[in-house]
Amino acid sequence: MHSKEDRFLTAEPEATELEDASPMLPEERDALILRHLDGGLDAADAARLREHLLLHPEDAARLVELGDEELLVREGLREASGLRRAVPAARIRPSRPRFAPLLRLLPVAAAAGLLLATAYAFLAAYTRRPGAGPVPDPPRVATLESVTGEADLVRGGRRAPLTPGGALRAGDILATGTDAAVVVRYADGTVATLGGSGALRIDPGAPGKRLHLLRGAVACAAVPQPPGAPLVLATPEARVTVAGTRLTLVSRDGATVLEVTEGLVRLADTALAVEVDVAAGERVVADNRVPPRPLPLADPPAPAPPADAEPLVPVPRPHAPTAPPPLAVPLPALPRTVYEDRFDGGLPPGWLRGRRVEAGLPDGLCGAVRQEHFRNDQGEDHHQIASRSDYEKGLFAVEAGDVIHVTYRCTNPVFFELFLCLRRPDRRYACNLIHRVQPPAPTWTTIDLPLAAFRRTEPVDSLDGLVCFHYFFDSQMIDSGLEVARVWVTRAPR
Amino acid sequence: MGSDALWAQGVIEQNRRWLLAYVYTIVGDAAAAEDLVQDVFAIAYAKRAEFRTGEPFGAWLRGIARNVALRHLERRSRAPILFGTDAAAWQAFDRRAAALEQAHLAPDFERDRLDALRACLETLADKARRLLVGRYREGLSFPALGRRCGLATASVPVVLHRARVSLGECIRKKTAS
Numbered sequence: 001m002h003s004k005e006d007r008f009l010t011a012e013p014e015a016t017e018l019e020d021a022s023p024m025l026p027e028e029r030d031a032l033i034l035r036h037l038d039g040g041l042d043a044a045d046a047a048r049l050r051e052h053l054l055l056h057p058e059d060a061a062r063l064v065e066l067g068d069e070e071l072l073v074r075e076g077l078r079e080a081s082g083l084r085r086a087v088p089a090a091r092i093r094p095s096r097p098r099f100a101p102l103l104r105l106l107p108v109a110a111a112a113g114l115l116l117a118t119a120y121a122f123l124a125a126y127t128r129r130p131g132a133g134p135v136p137d138p139p140r141v142a143t144l145e146s147v148t149g150e151a152d153l154v155r156g157g158r159r160a161p162l163t164p165g166g167a168l169r170a171g172d173i174l175a176t177g178t179d180a181a182v183v184v185r186y187a188d189g190t191v192a193t194l195g196g197s198g199a200l201r202i203d204p205g206a207p208g209k210r211l212h213l214l215r216g217a218v219a220c221a222a223v224p225q226p227p228g229a230p231l232v233l234a235t236p237e238a239r240v241t242v243a244g245t246r247l248t249l250v251s252r253d254g255a256t257v258l259e260v261t262e263g264l265v266r267l268a269d270t271a272l273a274v275e276v277d278v279a280a281g282e283r284v285v286a287d288n289r290v291p292p293r294p295l296p297l298a299d300p301p302a303p304a305p306p307a308d309a310e311p312l313v314p315v316p317r318p319h320a321p322t323a324p325p326p327l328a329v330p331l332p333a334l335p336r337t338v339y340e341d342r343f344d345g346g347l348p349p350g351w352l353r354g355r356r357v358e359a360g361l362p363d364g365l366c367g368a369v370r371q372e373h374f375r376n377d378q379g380e381d382h383h384q385i386a387s388r389s390d391y392e393k394g395l396f397a398v399e400a401g402d403v404i405h406v407t408y409r410c411t412n413p414v415f416f417e418l419f420l421c422l423r424r425p426d427r428r429y430a431c432n433l434i435h436r437v438q439p440p441a442p443t444w445t446t447i448d449l450p451l452a453a454f455r456r457t458e459p460v461d462s463l464d465g466l467v468c469f470h471y472f473f474d475s476q477m478i479d480s481g482l483e484v485a486r487v488w489v490t491r492a493p494r
Numbered sequence: 495m496g497s498d499a500l501w502a503q504g505v506i507e508q509n510r511r512w513l514l515a516y517v518y519t520i521v522g523d524a525a526a527a528e529d530l531v532q533d534v535f536a537i538a539y540a541k542r543a544e545f546r547t548g549e550p551f552g553a554w555l556r557g558i559a560r561n562v563a564l565r566h567l568e569r570r571s572r573a574p575i576l577f578g579t580d581a582a583a584w585q586a587f588d589r590r591a592a593a594l595e596q597a598h599l600a601p602d603f604e605r606d607r608l609d610a611l612r613a614c615l616e617t618l619a620d621k622a623r624r625l626l627v628g629r630y631r632e633g634l635s636f637p638a639l640g641r642r643c644g645l646a647t648a649s650v651p652v653v654l655h656r657a658r659v660s661l662g663e664c665i666r667k668k669t670a671s
Contacts, residue, residue: 029656036522038507049575058583061590063575067519068512070661072604073585074524076611077630289543400504403539435536436529452506455528462507478573 007324008065017190024052027459034065036069079137079437083084111113116196140167141202141209142186149180149196153368164280170204173364175344176216182475184211190222190231199364202478208232214364217250222263234270236363238286241266245280249344254286255447335490339396342486343367355419355474362407368485371416372472384471387487391423394467399423402463404450404489408473410440420454420465440480451489510554511561512598516591520563520574530566534559552595555610556588607669612665620658621645629654 032049053060112391123473144153144166153162154173162182168174174182176198182413184192184202185398186209194200198216208229209219214236222231224244231242235251237260245263258267260278268275271288278284282294291456341348344366346354354369361368371383387395410416422430433454437447451463460466473482513534518527527654537558538545545554562661565573567654576583615623628634628642645653 027659028658034658039523039525041522044576046573050573050577053576053583054580057580058586060580060587061574062585063519064515064587064590066662068515069665071511071515071518071524072607072611073626073661073663074630076608077627188558264587276569285542364535400507420636435532438529447536448539449536450506450539452504453510453532453539455532455661 010089012248024048028061029059030066032225033066036063037067049472059084063318086190110490128224138169139206140169141170141172141205143166143182143189144168144174145183145191147180147182150177151175151180151182163322170202172202173198173199173214174202188223188225189192190225191220193219193234195219200237201364203234205229205329210446213249213251213364215251217248217252219246219248221246235286237270237288238292239268239270241268254446255285257283257285258264259283308317335492336490338491340486340488343369343484348388350390351386352388352470353384356486361485365407365485368483371480371482373479381477382474383476383482384472384474385484387470389421389470391427391469394423394469395471396468398451398463398466398468399491400452400463401492402489403448403492404451404487405448407444407446407486408440408482408484409444410442411483412479413440413442414438414475414478414480415480416440416473416475418449420451421472422460422466422468431460433457433463440482444485446486505608508599509534509555511604512552512595513555514590515594517559517563519587520560520576521566522575527563529581531559534562537562547559549590553588553594556591560584589665607665610665610668611661611666614661616669617664618657618660622660623654625650625654626657646649 011432029049029052032041032045032052035045036049044145052281053063061245061276074314083446129274138439144164146164147162151162152175153160153168155169155171157212157221160172168184169254174184176182176194180196182194184194184200191210192200192211194213195217197413198214198218199214203212207378208225209231212234218233218243220231220233222244223243225231225242226339229286233240233249235241235249237251237254238256240249240258242265245265246405247263247265248261249343250258258265258278261281262280262283264273264280265278267278267284269286269288269292272291274291276284276294278294281297283297284292284294286292331354342365346367347354347369351369353372353374355372357368357370358366367478369385373381373383375381403419404420406418415436417434417436420433422433424430429480433451433456435449435454475482502524505646514527514531517530517534521527521530538555541558541646543636545551576587587632601630603634615626618626624643625639634642636654637647639645640647643650643653
């Protein structure tokens, strides 16, 4: 089966039987091409140019030459006047919301909220059916053995006490801070250790044990599992089936890395539907793009991660003597996250525009931000999500190879644009970067956008060294129903 | 070439300009081409693992760009200037684009051409220069250009085209020398 592209190149030219009834002079050909480039070619002339190119396919090269030259003239003349593609001032420096009227309403809103909450609690208590009793908790699946550092247990969408020795139930999500670790122990002695900046969901076993690594790293020491009831570790990219072994699993930025130190593990790349067996002393990467292939842990030698890279392995666990040993070799150097905004615990401090939402979120996320309407100083309607703005300190320093990732959905998928506002190190304004997403996805999707591919509102020689001090999503007068659950920037290892 | 490191080494900067010309030529809309080139790089980045080391990177990008541009025209119910089945024309088109890609890799290529453009503007007749500046810099309509330059509206596109052709010839001569 030919792809669309193949068809372009393999089909027989249809022009050979045509007659050149009215030959076109080079001047006329160039005039038509220039009008095509100016968007002013009517249907009859477009047909005439197409017919000419069918008869003289070599003249298609002239299209590219004149297209390149036309761009030069456009850009050269615009640069001569400093005129770039017009961007409304409101986009460059979005006006701050006017807080004063809101502040005046704050006490009233707080009182109303308190009243509503009380009424809700009263009604909830007295409208429960007699005899129905409280909804029983799901059964205990595992036990929380220990906690180091900052960690959360999310149960039914709310925080629950995180007590060593406490029960872990199906649906529970464990989330760890940067330098934290939690140890989960099953009744048969199988232990899973979640490292820093991770999230792990305890899923109901059916039969067997099910863990879902939403992000971060988990090290696992599994005792031999009963036949037909394996331990299954899932990540966004892969599913790992364990009969009894020691392994480390890392899920980060679109890739899952599995290292096996004992026993045999089966890994399935869920997008490619490819399964491989990974033996002791082997490592495999699943990224939903390239079929996974086990490689020896020690060969080829993995490049050393940059000195300032975030740790990819779980933090040391002196409190958990049963935990498996640390990774045998350094993991492949993966892009590291240099900036991140999430909305799990509310809008980040200083957030300028957007309304927090909690319904219908992707796995592992407890909050998102939805665009909201505002009218700027020029009376123009916009629908925006706008981050905090910190011109002095900036949000993050930019490198030309940085990639921004956005997890979003649009309930009214028309379009939206993402703007990043950059200044120079000497604090002079540099430019805005703009990327238009059209049409956007109606369901939760993550897009990966290299910053170097963004359109620039002002000429800048290089993005290296510039500072991003603000970003925002805008769909102008159209409410695209844009909800953003996560924004993060990664930097590839050099 | 397909690794993350490639993207950290300015692959977009190196390829943006010629790719913009390529997409612009297919769609005939400079503003849309800028958006589409962003899409091309986003797709290329997402598919970077599929790129095989040793193959021409530009040809790989052109394959993505062509599909993106043609899909754009299809969404707008506009027929492309080059027929999808006209393999010979596409080959000529791509060969010229590959040469353009190589030319743009030269460090001073764009700067030299901009210098040539400025010099050539000075050599044009005053009316021709005013027409070009009014059209390209200020985006004036044909009637407005006619009023400014004392021309009938119907004559404006003709005179403007001659000015544009003269400018192009001058740039080509200067850069060739």
